[in-house]
Amino acid sequence: MTTTTSTSTGMTVPRAFIFDMDGTIVDNMAFHTKSWLAFFERRGHAIDADEFFRSTAGRQGHEIMRTYLDAGLTKEDAALLDAEKEELYRELYAPHLEAVAGFEEFIATAQQEDVRLAVATAAPPANIVFTLDGLDLRRHFDAVVGAADVARGKPNPDVFLLAAERCGVAPEHCIVFEDAPLGVEAARRAGMRAVVLTTTLPAEAFAEFDNVVKLARDFSELDIGELFATTPFTQQAQ
Numbered sequence: 001m002t003t004t005t006s007t008s009t010g011m012t013v014p015r016a017f018i019f020d021m022d023g024t025i026v027d028n029m030a031f032h033t034k035s036w037l038a039f040f041e042r043r044g045h046a047i048d049a050d051e052f053f054r055s056t057a058g059r060q061g062h063e064i065m066r067t068y069l070d071a072g073l074t075k076e077d078a079a080l081l082d083a084e085k086e087e088l089y090r091e092l093y094a095p096h097l098e099a100v101a102g103f104e105e106f107i108a109t110a111q112q113e114d115v116r117l118a119v120a121t122a123a124p125p126a127n128i129v130f131t132l133d134g135l136d137l138r139r140h141f142d143a144v145v146g147a148a149d150v151a152r153g154k155p156n157p158d159v160f161l162l163a164a165e166r167c168g169v170a171p172e173h174c175i176v177f178e179d180a181p182l183g184v185e186a187a188r189r190a191g192m193r194a195v196v197l198t199t200t201l202p203a204e205a206f207a208e209f210d211n212v213v214k215l216a217r218d219f220s221e222l223d224i225g226e227l228f229a230t231t232p233f234t235q236q237a238q
Helices: 029-041 049-056 061-068 075-096 103-112 125-133 158-167 181-190 224-229
Strands: 016-019 116-120 143-145 174-178 193-197 212-216
Touching (some): 029 049, 029 075, 049 181, 075 125, 103 116, 103 224, 143 158, 174 181, 181 193, 212 224
Parallel strands (some): 016 116, 016 174
16 A cells, blocks of 8 residues: 655655544443443442543553552453453443444545554453454554553553554654544644544533644544645654
8 A cells, every 4th residue: 555645845655544443433432431430330439420531531441440449450450340341331332333424434535545544542452343343444444553552541642653653654644533632632742633523522622732633523524635734743752
């Protein structure tokens, strides 16, 4: 695949779209929050749903477990607890599994225009299988990076940087699709532009980010040429 875009010198460079999965490819964050609340209620914790989402979306399960249950949880214990929570989530969301409006048409057009495609998610392997294979989407992506591939969740930029590396595309020529502030911050730290899908939070929640180039309700509102015409964001990766 020869994924290219023109530069001012007439040379061409690869370009890529990197998609967060939960809340971006699928509109499922309400189900994730419900499953987290049910999980914590079993353990006697009452948690505010809005604040929980804003402070945890994009973080890995073991990070959330250590924040809300016990900072000293072992890796093995955190993994067992995370598996329990994710089973709750899949039970809740399975009857509703579908891609966000316009997504499949959008990536088909991107492929026709030689844009490389990646998924970069905080989800564990079982949830990636549940979503991408459940919707028969995995075959469209040049790279899929998840919680098992990086040690740190968002807002650290690791997952986006690894996705870009596996696609063979420099960060400044990647555009990230996100639905959560921690994810947009991770893209900013990676030196990447971001498109926000307002599936979960309103536009005002992203007003502070200088790397956001577009906000949209779904993928039917997006134009690939317009997105790549925006000035590349060059915030140094952290």
